Amino acid sequence: MIFLFSQFFDVMAWVYVSPKFDIIRITKEISEFVVENHRNGFDGISKIQEMLQKELVGKTMFLVLDDVWNVQQNEWEMLFLPLRAAKLVRVLVTSRNDAVAQAPHIVSPHRLQVLPEHECLKLLYNCAFGVEGMTAKEWSLDIGRQIIKKCGGLPLAVKCIGRVLYCNKDQYSWWEILSSELWESDELDPIFCALKVSYYHLHPKLRESLLFCSLFPKGSQLRKISIIYMWMAHGFLQPKKGKRAEDVGEEYLVELQMRYFIVPCTKNSFRLHNVIHDLVRSLSMDKIHTIMDEQSSHIPDKIQHLYIRRGNNICQSFRPDKRLRTLFNAALRPHGSFVDLNDISLVRVLGLIGSNVLALAHSPLKHLRYLGITEFNDKMLPESICLLCHLQTLEITHCYHLRYLPTNIANLVNLRYPCGN
Secondary structure (H helix, E strand, O other): OHHHHOOOOOEEEEEEEEOOOOHHHHHHHHHHHHOOOOOOOOOOHHHHHHHHHHHHOOOEEEEEEEEEOOOOHHHHHHHHOHHHHOOEEEEEEOOOOHHHHOOOOOOOOOOOOOOOHHHHHHHHHHHHHOHHHOOOOOOHHHHHHHHHHHHOOOHHHHHHHHHHHHOOOOHHHHHHHHOOHHHHOOOOOHHHHHHHHHHHOOOHHHHHHHHHHOOOOOOOOEEHHHHHHHHHHOOOOOOEOOEOHHHHHHHHHHHHHHOOOEEEEEOOEEEEOHHHHHHHHHOOOOOEEEEOOHHHOOOOOOOOEEEEOOOOOOOOOOOOOOOOOEEEOOOEEOOOOOEEHHHHOOOOEEEEEHHHHHHHHHOOOOOOOEEEEEOOOOOEOOHHHHHOOOOOEEEEEOOOOOOEOOOOHHHOOOOOEEEEO
16 A cells, blocks of 8 residues: 555655554664665664654655554654654554544544455455456355355455465365364454464465464564575475475465465565464464563463563573574573573574674584574674584674674585675
């Protein structure tokens, strides 16, 4: 939708807000759409706003704030303060809360209604058969009407089920999908029922790959190539019929997008649809955990993938289980409090911020396949990285002072993807 307005505005931006209205994060993400060659060098809200205000002078802007849950009037005022430097700004807010939608006090909110039955049926047929085959299957009319009733008039549910039917075009398969017990699992939420049916019709490896993407905070913009490297590190992608694992990963992304589980952001990035994120996390069986603030620091015992938002410290009593395979943004220590390197010796994917990289000097991480380093301020990476004998991917981002690679980098004989920006 946002591309429809490109001819009328100099700047267009889309930001996912989430239940927590983080004014600094939201302002930073807006600035990334405005400032060319953006660098996350500023942490203070005043510096970010000053930079944003300077870049917007005389420009027109269209801004989407998606999925706003809770916001105070003073927060709106602070967010919009640097935007007033622009010549013209139009803001579209999406929310499931009428009070939030009315907060800016500019235009009355527009409530989206469910699709009528004939529109749902048209959408279902379009997804299941394509435009040319919309009237090709007479037997599908009665079954299709029963299916869309279960979808509750919700377009995302209809589209996801339509893609399942696209891969199962015979009459028996349609009856089997209609009769699935999964429709009865969440009686009050038809969209979750429809998405469960669609999710469980994915190939097991594809389900596993989608599940991993839900590790990152809701609304996160994920780089396609980075996710493929992480999938490879976990063994989700197996070469087949002369295709490389990377090619299989690309096929996974295409299929997940075709089934509406992921939403493209740019040519090279995507995000999980918000409802999909909720569904997948509900099915993760405590294998995946994301810490967003100090109040959410309890970590399940059998965790396999752990993400800790920057600036948060996990509880000191946490000792990872040997099943832990992914760890992002942790406060690493060679010995003692927080995460002990000896406790994560079987981790395959590790993401580190800043000086935490230096803890790798005591590294026993011989099973590590993917290492992501961001905002490391030294001129050279620690030599101990060269001991990571199975490392396949070394991804370096926002390390603006880095000038040299370790002397023995050639020892990383399995390294396939040294990359950075």
